[in-house]
Amino acid sequence: MTPLNETHDPNLTSWVASANDGQTDFPIQNLPFAIFRRQGSSEAWRGGVAIGDQIVDMAAAVQAGVFNGEALAAAQAAAEPTLNNLMSLGPQPLSHLRKVLSKALQTGSSQQAALQACLVPQAQAEYSLPARIGDYTDFYTSVHHATNIGKQFRPDNPLLPNYKWVPIGYHGRSSSIGISGQAFKRPKGQVKPPDADVPVLKPSARMDIELEMGVFVGQGNALGEPVTMAEAEDHIFGLVLFNDWSARDIQPWEYQPLGPFLAKNFASTVSPWVVTMEALAPSAPPSVTRKATRSPCPT
């Protein structure tokens, strides 16, 4: 994990006053990314950075010449209609961009006038997916969650013997992932009550959510090349909240032997703002910080 630096200083304030109220999710120490445009407009989708109740329009800021040097390539990638290219750059260019944004948004910055013209109020924005999602994998993390869910399907054997040895996960459907707040249709599916001889096709009556942490993997690796534990975090761009909508009445009938399918793939929703790993550095527990010092280790 990136070490703490001046962008994490809790005493930093911004010339965007709403960033300093102590209540906002978006103080100058956060600076998450999203893809946005003005609500109801036909503007091009582009990247933005949250600050208080405003969005720094990255396309406008690049046009205004706010960025140069090592931060320019990352700023240009952040201005595109998806964040895929930004995510693929890896942590160093992203860290340069964070430093420049932090300085430009600080109280007293000489770039206030230039950036002020690039702000869009969050109240006027609509959001798109942060990235084209190539593959989506749902990991069965948290032994408490696995035990609770397992009880619904295998009351006498909720936690299987592999759980504590190998990461349990399954591939989900990428194409039905959308943005938090979107409407979607209640799914229909086959339900077989225990006392029925045959299943019936009907709208789900037992809709559920699982609030999960979504991880955007940025830098890739070649097929078949392992990523070491020490290197793993360099491949993570950032985190979102992920709502794994589930049709619990459809799931038990269909899920064996190949796992969750139609009961879990009709819609999944992510929060629009992606919080970078660097922004989260002050929240990492000591063990994570220690692992991340990346002392040489055998590969």
Place this chain on the structure above:
Amino acid sequence: MTPLNETHDPNLTSWVASANDGQTDFPIQNLPFAIFRRQGSSEAWRGGVAIGDQIVDMAAAVQAGVFNGEALAAAQAAAEPTLNNLMSLGPQPLSHLRKVLSKALQTGSSQQAALQACLVPQAQAEYSLPARIGDYTDFYTSVHHATNIGKQFRPDNPLLPNYKWVPIGYHGRSSSIGISGQAFKRPKGQVKPPDADVPVLKPSARMDIELEMGVFVGQGNALGEPVTMAEAEDHIFGLVLFNDWSARDIQPWEYQPLGPFLAKNFASTVSPWVVTMEALAPSAPPSVTRKATRSPCPT
């Protein structure tokens, strides 16, 4: 399914002599699509159509002005670096293109000279994936296969009660699908022999293949909008062979409760040539032809 038309006439021959030998997979009645370039070159990837032992370079043919009218849009889409746009056009434009290609490649065609200059020998070609694959779903089709595989994991209960009621499938990993013939690394994974107390990490010693039929879905549908049985085939672009490489020693330990995962997602390979549904029309059993007449039905 598209009705039979003049492109299916078994008596048609081509001015490409190798298409007429009665042995080739690529007579003028087939005309499948691939993405190709000359081996070892840095040429742009583009679409091609197989005829005998040759490939019609669609980018060159569009440049040469071979196409116009209703076939032009499809021909231009077939000249791109992936076939995604061609696949999304649906069956009508594709059928126009097939008719024009069939006429231009027939013995005696006035376009022989123009198209001759657009041929690349298959022996000199290398192939890329036909399309960017957004999602990949593996269906557990064939009751015989399901019973045989089921016996490996549940000898006393190979076929579960849902099998004959609901399509059983799981989402696979799109990003590890490649082209037939590619080399890939033998996967490593956790294996737990029945008599061992704990699993061990080792290279798979029980590599297996499942030879499957791969279906490229072309035209999409809006999220939550069902596709009727009568309309289903209009959403299918064509078929490939699909090799579902499987690590059978890794699979039993990891696959419960969420289904196949690392034992099946390290590499999957497809044949480069996609055979269109229209080319397959003469091979459809009578029941399929009947269903495909698309009499009005309630939605």
